[in-house]
Structure formats: structure tokens, C-alpha cells
Amino acid sequence: MTITNENCVVAIEYEVKEAGTTEVVDTNKGAEPLEFITGKGHIIPGLENALSGMAEGESGDIMVSAADAYGESNPEAKQVLPLDQFEGVDLKEGMTLYGQGENGETVQVTVTSFDDKDVNVDFNHPLAGKDLMFSVTVLGAREATADEAASGQVGGAQGESCGSHGGGDGCGCSH
Missing domain, CATH: 3.10.50.40 (Chitinase A; domain 3)
Structure with a gap:
């Protein structure tokens, strides 16, 4: 198949x-x-x-x-944020952090560098x-x-295999 x-x-x-x-x-x-x-x-x-x-x-x-x-890296997805926004976080270069976006969605950022005032973050996917x-x-x-x-959504193993019905019915599987 x-x-x-x-x-x-x-x-x-x-x-x-x-x-x-x-x-x-x-x-x-x-x-x-x-x-x-x-x-x-x-x-x-x-x-x-x-x-x-x-x-x-x-x-x-x-x-x-x-x-x-994951697309090309977008230079506009890199930002500098004030260090005080990361209070209580033990920052490390290269670490991934998760936050909430403007519409309530989960966003992932990578810390690219930081100093005593600012944190440089990258919103691009790490593999962009x-x-x-x-x-x-x-x-x-x-x-x-x-x-x-x-x-x-995959419902688990309860579905029929393509072989049990000959692969027809428009599933896109062929033998």
C-alpha cells in the first residue's frame, strides 16, 4: 500500500x-x-x-x-525586551521560553543574549x-x-486498514 x-x-x-x-x-x-x-x-x-x-x-x-x-528566518521576529519582564527566570543563552501571545495563543521564544538591562529574544521557530x-x-x-x-484527529487503532476495503472510497491510499 x-x-x-x-x-x-x-x-x-x-x-x-x-x-x-x-x-x-x-x-x-x-x-x-x-x-x-x-x-x-x-x-x-x-x-x-x-x-x-x-x-x-x-x-x-x-x-x-x-x-x-519551518520557513525562512524572519529578522523582524527578533526583539529586545527589558530584563524586568523576565523577573524570576534564570536566563541562559539559547534557552526556550513559552509565553502568551496577543490572541491568547502559546508563543515560543529563544533567548539569544542578555545583559543587565535587556534580553534579546527570537520568536522564529528554532529550526527556521x-x-x-x-x-x-x-x-x-x-x-x-x-x-x-x-x-x-487520529482516533487510534480502531479504524479499518486500507487493505480491508480495497483502498477505494477516496481515502487516497493505493495498493
Whole structure:
């Protein structure tokens, strides 16, 4: 079975490195697989697009450009804030902090530097502007149930596999 189009529940194991380096920046190896529904924007577009056409049980290395991952680094997303806004925080260069945005959403910032008056923060995703190399294994793929397709949320292992219905019904899975 191969992954195509929309409304397939896909489970992958992955390891990701910044392109050209050996340092692992994220992995789920030895943990729960990452499950998502294709076509719902749950994972970075470059990775989802590259998974299309891969078969269950297949492994591969996928290069994803910064533009198709977390975007380019935006210089306007860097700000200088007064130190007193960080009262009670043991600041360290490179640390990630979480706060609340203007609309109540959670925002992530990285402390890039600080002195006795100011703190320089970067609102860009830590992997913005970086090309990424994914090593992935497709552990499973099946049609999303009607509820999963409507809600966009994976409902667990209770759904039918694509093989049990022949891959039809517009799930986007093909054999």
C-alpha cells in the first residue's frame, strides 16, 4: 500500500538532523510513532509531500528545504525586551521560553543574549531557516474513518486498514 492524497492515517518513525550535520534535533525512535492524517497540515509540508508514494514498511532519507519546513528566518521576529519582564527566570543563552501571545495563543521564544538591562529574544521557530534531513520509516497507513476525516484527529487503532476495503472510497491510499 502506498500513501497518496488526503485522509489516510499514517504512522511514521523518524529522526531529523539539520542538513549537513550529525546532531539529531528530534526523533521518536524507540517511542510512540507519529500519527497524522494526510492533507490536514499536521506535519511540515515538505515531509508530507515526500511521504506521498512511499509504501508501508518503506524507509528513506528525505531532504526538506527550510521553505518547506519551518520557513525562512524572519529578522523582524527578533526583539529586545527589558530584563524586568523576565523577573524570576534564570536566563541562559539559547534557552526556550513559552509565553502568551496577543490572541491568547502559546508563543515560543529563544533567548539569544542578555545583559543587565535587556534580553534579546527570537520568536522564529528554532529550526527556521534550516534545511532538514529526515530518516523515516512508514510503520502504517490506513484510510481515516469518517469521524477522523471530519475532525482531523487520529482516533487510534480502531479504524479499518486500507487493505480491508480495497483502498477505494477516496481515502487516497493505493495498493
